[in-house]
Amino acid sequence: MTCHIHPSILSADFSRLGEELKAISSADAAHIDVMDGHFVPNLTWGLPVVKRLKEVSPVPFDVHLMIEEADRWAPAYAQVGCESVTFHAEAATAPIKLARTLRESGAQAGMALRPATGVEPYLDMLTELDMLLIMTVEPGFGGQPFLDLTLPKIRRAAAAIEGSGADLVLQVDGGITTETILRAAEAGATCFVAGSSVYGADDIPAAIAGLRRAASLSPQA
Template structure:
């Protein structure tokens, strides 16, 4: 299957971001988690840090906004040149308008759903998206175990995407390892965020290749 691997720099060495971005250059994009300690109980970095990292990255940026007031802040990340910007449905007041504003700024637009958020209310807006992100852990912290309970939702989302004719990727984020990536791919996901399973390896490029090969066996 066609698959994309997006290592999450939430698991990188914070003192050596530029080095670690180079070490994952064989990936398809880098996943950048922006957290505000309000929407999720953790704090990472904001626009200034993301803008600077984007300037030194060899990879496109897949920005995942785990923040309140996504309608206000998401366009700023598109304006700074981030190639893909994902907001949470739970944090958007007007998700269709926000998706269109991100596209107008030249970014691909993604929408994320927490594990317990149903996908069905959002199926009519699939054509407004370039990516749908199904969280496979509760957002906020890296290193969590994959939630098997999310697999039926991934399957339903994949079936809806196929039936709609919309061209968008189905991303999963949380607990992705060489074992769980197979189950997520079997359920229909094609884009995989991996943090500790990549940055915890001695050879980051080999870890990325191993994940990609596992997903392609489906």
Template sequence: MTANARCCINPSILSADFVNLQAELDRISTADAVHVDVMDNHFVPNLTIGLPVVERIAQVSPVPLDVHLMIADVDRWAPSYADAGVHSVTFHVEASNAPIKLARELRARGSKAGMALRPATPVEPYLDMLDELDMLLIMTVEPGFGGQSFLDVTLPKIRRARAAIEGSGASVAIQVDGGITAETITRAAEAGASIFVAGSAVYGAADPAQAIEALRAKGQLALG
């Protein structure tokens, strides 16, 4: 792992109370960002929120928005999320026909560019485009639903991605999403991830701020 890597905790509002979303955002004000899952019931078998809600969240959130697009036709829709003023937009490479073009467009519109891979999608075909990205999201569950268990089968992919990033000299963070708990965050961090999406581990806790701090401490310890 790169020296002085900082552990970031991005709670997912997929586990929040959508009726009281502004209050739920305030409960995670100590997080590094809020992870906003956008699902269209096409790319994944679930339906969540769209652009108008994301725009409103961006206006009231106490922390930056980390938007994860699990949608079809992402080349068409992703730039609008960058225009909404969010900190980062992550698209699934499986849904993009032109990932390099899309990553460049997101950056040109003022957002950081993230690219996500499903658990079974290999990272190797995309290593040549690392310089086009700010973040690589390696899904540690099948995308679509919260509350799933961490897939250890993804750990070797995280390690290979980290080795390739360090070998290339690219400045790309590795994010993991799915099944992150006080126990699994250590394994994921040791493999090379530094940004962790946690849903139920934060919002299912009596004190979300305390849960965030505990996860951050465990992850940072593993990062060294």
């Protein structure tokens, strides 16, 4: 299994985001949480800030849109060069059309599911996606504990991806530490978003390396 580590800048120092992006240059991508204060009860940044940060980032951007009207706003993030754009299934009116639009715009298409949203209604569209994100906390705020009740859903999603033959990344986001990453990896996740466990560490590159080692201990690796 190839393990991808995507530190979330939601846990970074907002006053020095350019430097905070450079600090995670050993990661596979930066996870960029865009929140509108409506889909989730928090507000972060929008397209102009993401576009400028993208221009100075040493790593690709994995944009996670926690916003309403995803069909309307998501394509713009692909158009400014973000390598991966993930929308929430709960916020998309036409998820297949949106995924195709993102791909046509040059980005990988991802779809996210809240902890209580079942994966089964979306299994037929796996081939339309490059990534499926299973939220392992309620979206909106960093620093929350990992919800073990999501592990069965991760297992079902991993089995469905394998059965579909789709070349699909299975990402998890929320409460990822060197302990919980192993449980998520054993369930079949291949990409891990980590916020406070990376940016809260004294040695950020060592924290990223530690997460990689922990995930590699899974029999799935």
